[in-house]
Amino acid sequence: MTATYIAIDIGASSGRLMMGCLEDEKIKLEEVHRFKNTLYFEQEYHWDIHRLSQEILIGLEKVKKMGILNCFVGIDTWGVDYCLVDDQGQLIQNPICYRDERTKEAMDVVAKQMSLQAIYQKTGIQLQPFNTLFQLFVEDQKLLAKTDKILLIPDYLGFFFTGEAVLERTNASTTQLINQKTQELDPELLALTGTNLNQWGRLVDAGTILGELTTEKFSAFDLPKATFITVASHDTASAVIGTPGKGQDWAYISSGTWSLVGTEECQPIATNESQQQNYTNELGGYQTIRFLKNIMGMWLIQEVARNYDDQFSFAQLGEMAKTEIGFQTFIDVNASEFLKPNNMVEALQDYCQRTNQKVPATPGQLARCIYDNLALYYGKEIQQLQRQIGRDLTTIQIVGGGSNAELLNQLTADVTGLTIKAGPTEATAIGNIVVQMMTTKALINLVEARDLIANSFEISTYLPELNRAEIVSNYQDFLQEGNLVK
Numbered sequence: 001m002t003a004t005y006i007a008i009d010i011g012a013s014s015g016r017l018m019m020g021c022l023e024d025e026k027i028k029l030e031e032v033h034r035f036k037n038t039l040y041f042e043q044e045y046h047w048d049i050h051r052l053s054q055e056i057l058i059g060l061e062k063v064k065k066m067g068i069l070n071c072f073v074g075i076d077t078w079g080v081d082y083c084l085v086d087d088q089g090q091l092i093q094n095p096i097c098y099r100d101e102r103t104k105e106a107m108d109v110v111a112k113q114m115s116l117q118a119i120y121q122k123t124g125i126q127l128q129p130f131n132t133l134f135q136l137f138v139e140d141q142k143l144l145a146k147t148d149k150i151l152l153i154p155d156y157l158g159f160f161f162t163g164e165a166v167l168e169r170t171n172a173s174t175t176q177l178i179n180q181k182t183q184e185l186d187p188e189l190l191a192l193t194g195t196n197l198n199q200w201g202r203l204v205d206a207g208t209i210l211g212e213l214t215t216e217k218f219s220a221f222d223l224p225k226a227t228f229i230t231v232a233s234h235d236t237a238s239a240v241i242g243t244p245g246k247g248q249d250w251a252y253i254s255s256g257t258w259s260l261v262g263t264e265e266c267q268p269i270a271t272n273e274s275q276q277q278n279y280t281n282e283l284g285g286y287q288t289i290r291f292l293k294n295i296m297g298m299w300l301i302q303e304v305a306r307n308y309d310d311q312f313s314f315a316q317l318g319e320m321a322k323t324e325i326g327f328q329t330f331i332d333v334n335a336s337e338f339l340k341p342n343n344m345v346e347a348l349q350d351y352c353q354r355t356n357q358k359v360p361a362t363p364g365q366l367a368r369c370i371y372d373n374l375a376l377y378y379g380k381e382i383q384q385l386q387r388q389i390g391r392d393l394t395t396i397q398i399v400g401g402g403s404n405a406e407l408l409n410q411l412t413a414d415v416t417g418l419t420i421k422a423g424p425t426e427a428t429a430i431g432n433i434v435v436q437m438m439t440t441k442a443l444i445n446l447v448e449a450r451d452l453i454a455n456s457f458e459i460s461t462y463l464p465e466l467n468r469a470e471i472v473s474n475y476q477d478f479l480q481e482g483n484l485v486k
Contacts, residue, residue: 003440004071006032006063006226007432008056008157011235012078012257013037013302015052017059018426019068020433022442026456027433029426032066033059039097046094049083049153053160057221060213064224071224072440073161073213074231074432075154076238079174080132083156087148089163095153098130099340106134114192117275122189124180124270124281125173126294132175136193150199154233161228162211165201168230170237170290172203173283180268180281206232206241206285207439231435232285235428236260236292241285241446242424242431243397244454250395251385253378253412254427255402257299261381262292263389277384285435286446291389293381296333298402300370303344304363312363318407320364321371326411329357329369333377375411382416395419399427403460413462424457 007018016034020027035055039045063071084092096102107116107129116127125131132152136144151159152171159165172178172185177193179186185200213226232238239254245264254260268281268289282290298314305312312320329352341347348366352359360366378396386393396418398409403422413420424430434449443449 005433005436006073007429008075010077018429045097045100076235077153084147085149103129103134120275124268125176126280164211166204167201168233170232171234238431239428242427244450253398256400259295259297265289307345317367321367324368371408379415420462422460
């Protein structure tokens, strides 16, 4: 009988359970359960991890109702955030969200104790104020004193369901606590955070059997027998595994709330230039490095849609954008005021007004502004990327929800001059599932898995149509002239 695999994939705004299996030499994928993931404010912005665990149980119960009595399960989520657990295995408080402002000054304070350059050289990880290192640095020391285990979000959920505590490497690398040379937790950085090695789970690789679902603990639910596998638990790591790239001449854009622009490397690249350009060397599955840049991605369009009370779908906003004249306004999509504004529409308009530009006034103009500038930013970063890896690229594989944005895909092809391969949309869930398949020997290796993905899902191709060298030049002049609103 064909094995059933369940990918639990939770992002910053929603989560879902996706069921996968091999059928007619293709991966068959089906959504079983979807739910919202929202923040709440109680002194800080928190994730409701208990509600997320209940939604997972509801989803697994649906799996059982579909007649699936046995399955494998893998969990992936966003990175950097963590749960504090006491010696009774109980959650001390709901995890705090990386978007909370508690770490606003943390990097400056940490820099007085250890240079940021030294931290980057140790870890190869992009310096961001919300990295786990800086979150723990400002953490309540009384809570840390009560903490028996520090578990990243997917590791906590795995612990909750199986009782087994681990620290999966792809996600662990986002903490900025892993030494890039040893690939172990760095004692000096742990000391900086006020934590010790005993508070962390044992490091494991993607594709490790975690344990069995403790069904007796959840007697209120009718659950299948489930074996949990620790997959590449950082969602971007799963998305890259689920990207059907071949050879060495491709880059990826994992396009969701964030856009991750990067390549898959064998060794970290931690140079002065990579630090200055804020590139990161996150661990990927199967002895790979995700050399990438973090960009404020579809978050911008998501927030604009929300500010219009979700009157318009993303597809509708894209169609409106197509009717607008392009490249009328330039913005820095990574500007700090776009991280968590009270109102994204007003933040975009204020930015343009302060930089003496035409102010986008309609939903279509706002969407066009976002898509134009995301494409331009991608183009800038692809140039940087090629210089740092020392080789030319021919193709960009765009995966995730943003791969459905046809206008953005075409603009990216035009601006970069490269071939765009868009899809699959569900790369993260697919990457989660193929790790499970490799762990259970249904697939041999990552090359076979990516060939299978390419043959299982629709991939759209976009070729450059226009020479936008002048627009790119104007954009770069805009950035160099200091028109960035800090």
